[in-house]
Amino acid sequence: MNYLLFAPEFTLTAVAFAVLGVDLFLPRDKKGYLPALSVVGLIGVFVLSLRYLWGRDTDLYDGLFLIDNFSLFFKAFFLVLGVMVVLSSVDYVKKHLSRPGEYYGILIFSILAMMLMAASGELLTAYISLELLSFSLYVLVSYGRHGLKPSEAGVKYILLGAFASALLLYGISQVYGMLGTTRFDEIHAALLLEGTPLNPAVLVGLVLIIAGLGFKVAVVPFHMWAPDVYEGAPTPVTAYLAVGSKAAAFALILRLFSQAFMPAFDDWQIILVILAALTMTVGNLVAMAQQNIKRMLAYSSIGQVGYLLMGVAALSPLASNGVILHLVGYGGTNLLAFMCVIVFYNATNKEEIADFAGLADRSPFVAMAMSAALLSLAGLPFFAGFTTKFYLFTAAADGGLLWLVGLAITNSLISLYYYMMVMKQMYMVPADDNTPLNVSMFSCGVLGMLLAGVIIIGVYPGPLVNAIQAATKAILP
Amino acid sequence: MSLSLVVFYLLGAVCLGGAVGVVVSRNVVHSALLLLVSLMGVAGLYLLLLAEFLALVQVLIYGGAITIIVLFVIMLTRVQEFRAMKDNPQWPLAVVAALAMFVLLAAAMIKGAPSETTRQSVSFEELGSSLFTQWAVPFEVASLVLLVALIGAIVIAREGGEE
Numbered sequence: 001m002n003y004l005l006f007a008p009e010f011t012l013t014a015v016a017f018a019v020l021g022v023d024l025f026l027p028r029d030k031k032g033y034l035p036a037l038s039v040v041g042l043i044g045v046f047v048l049s050l051r052y053l054w055g056r057d058t059d060l061y062d063g064l065f066l067i068d069n070f071s072l073f074f075k076a077f078f079l080v081l082g083v084m085v086v087l088s089s090v091d092y093v094k095k096h097l098s099r100p101g102e103y104y105g106i107l108i109f110s111i112l113a114m115m116l117m118a119a120s121g122e123l124l125t126a127y128i129s130l131e132l133l134s135f136s137l138y139v140l141v142s143y144g145r146h147g148l149k150p151s152e153a154g155v156k157y158i159l160l161g162a163f164a165s166a167l168l169l170y171g172i173s174q175v176y177g178m179l180g181t182t183r184f185d186e187i188h189a190a191l192l193l194e195g196t197p198l199n200p201a202v203l204v205g206l207v208l209i210i211a212g213l214g215f216k217v218a219v220v221p222f223h224m225w226a227p228d229v230y231e232g233a234p235t236p237v238t239a240y241l242a243v244g245s246k247a248a249a250f251a252l253i254l255r256l257f258s259q260a261f262m263p264a265f266d267d268w269q270i271i272l273v274i275l276a277a278l279t280m281t282v283g284n285l286v287a288m289a290q291q292n293i294k295r296m297l298a299y300s301s302i303g304q305v306g307y308l309l310m311g312v313a314a315l316s317p318l319a320s321n322g323v324i325l326h327l328v329g330y331g332g333t334n335l336l337a338f339m340c341v342i343v344f345y346n347a348t349n350k351e352e353i354a355d356f357a358g359l360a361d362r363s364p365f366v367a368m369a370m371s372a373a374l375l376s377l378a379g380l381p382f383f384a385g386f387t388t389k390f391y392l393f394t395a396a397a398d399g400g401l402l403w404l405v406g407l408a409i410t411n412s413l414i415s416l417y418y419y420m421m422v423m424k425q426m427y428m429v430p431a432d433d434n435t436p437l438n439v440s441m442f443s444c445g446v447l448g449m450l451l452a453g454v455i456i457i458g459v460y461p462g463p464l465v466n467a468i469q470a471a472t473k474a475i476l477p
Numbered sequence: 478m479s480l481s482l483v484v485f486y487l488l489g490a491v492c493l494g495g496a497v498g499v500v501v502s503r504n505v506v507h508s509a510l511l512l513l514v515s516l517m518g519v520a521g522l523y524l525l526l527l528a529e530f531l532a533l534v535q536v537l538i539y540g541g542a543i544t545i546i547v548l549f550v551i552m553l554t555r556v557q558e559f560r561a562m563k564d565n566p567q568w569p570l571a572v573v574a575a576l577a578m579f580v581l582l583a584a585a586m587i588k589g590a591p592s593e594t595t596r597q598s599v600s601f602e603e604l605g606s607s608l609f610t611q612w613a614v615p616f617e618v619a620s621l622v623l624l625v626a627l628i629g630a631i632v633i634a635r636e637g638g639e640e
Contacts, residue, residue, distance in 0.1 A: 020628070102628055125615045199589035200588045204581065
């Protein structure tokens, strides 16, 4: 067995331990080296992965761990995401959180978990990786300083997360009990052998797996935890929750449904269609009523999950491309939006939508970046959101879900309304206090990078689309 | 009815009875002890399925370690505050949901009953070698999960104290 193929995971684990270890010896005023070390480590693993793994199609441990372009693409995506989250955490952690060593260390463990999720070719490996991700996130969510809201967020997230894990595990045991295997390719073969109609016991297992994963990505009706957790968690963690954990779960969902449960397509498609319709509608309608910017972004990300789920429901190579592209585009956009919230919160300690009044005067750059993020989330041209939504919606329509695409477009219009309300606050409403916003050069740089990313994906998605097509080919030839 | 089926129903009753007791009991200490009963029932089920290693681990870890820790936690926190545990007003809903889930699962299992197979015991050596070769990834990841949980517990618990 070629253990070199495992090098990115080993190295990343070493980086996480290095961050935890170095933290012990650093004096308090030198803790700034920790994020630098994390970023260097993440970029190193990124280069290593791309150099060694591109184009390989093999597996380790008898199919437990898959090395293909799909897992490599998500590895690279998660590493870049990790770098951005670390960068956006720097100022926030310095100002609002104690114990940075454990913060960055656990953050890197969670990135490792996401990489494992995208690469696992077997249900138990996927489950334990998901659990590593969940545990890391439980800790990160509870990181906030004292107060009712952080504690509520932490406790709620841990309890509901454990409940979701139990559902998922029950589903896995049901599938294993009926089909006698947990490997994706063998499940595929066993389902083909059984033929239609699907054994109800397997179907129950499948439904439980969908429910368990649905909890993790906040699909309506399993979304109740999301707004409270998003509001109470430290904002960089909220951004990470909204982008990272969702991307990882969708990577797993894409692989699971295409490589394992594809023969039962007719049985699960209808479930996903209903969930998608519910999710996008409820998410966007409730978002309109929110006063807190983090809650609003939480509901809007629930809406985005609805679109992604629609793509999975129309599963085909085209739809898979659309889902992955939207994950990347929406991820970058959401990070940009949350970065603006972080910058604003660092300067003012406020996060209500009403507080954004007059931001255009107080800091034109942040207001512009926030507007770009909101317009991209709504799906307007020149921004990432338009391109990715266009791909995703076309693919879903191509898969025969025309009415659902209609609903998705209606929802996008609804979302435009509440995004516009935030922009109205920033540009039309005068501020109570007109002091310029104190934004560090470093934060401006991070904002600029994210903004550039969102615009580049919007106007020149070609190379990204090529990479995504290569990734999809690995799971849906 | 074969003997193993009788034993199965007995053990099932022990598990279920213990679990119901955990939820219904008003005294936290009683709940913790009833949890032990339920977990021992599960260990018995493992034995019935010829999974000796699992049964052993279940007794050692759940029966020994976990229950003891729960009891310690109860003793070290102020029990007076927990004595009069109130029911969540949503409990009837929870009962309905649990029953509906049970009916659904039972119906699915009866309709799609798996074919009968004879179960063979897996030797300790076999289990150990497959755990460290083919299943090495999940096994190692589990150790990372424990590590993160450990660090996380310290971070969260120390949040209140001084730096």
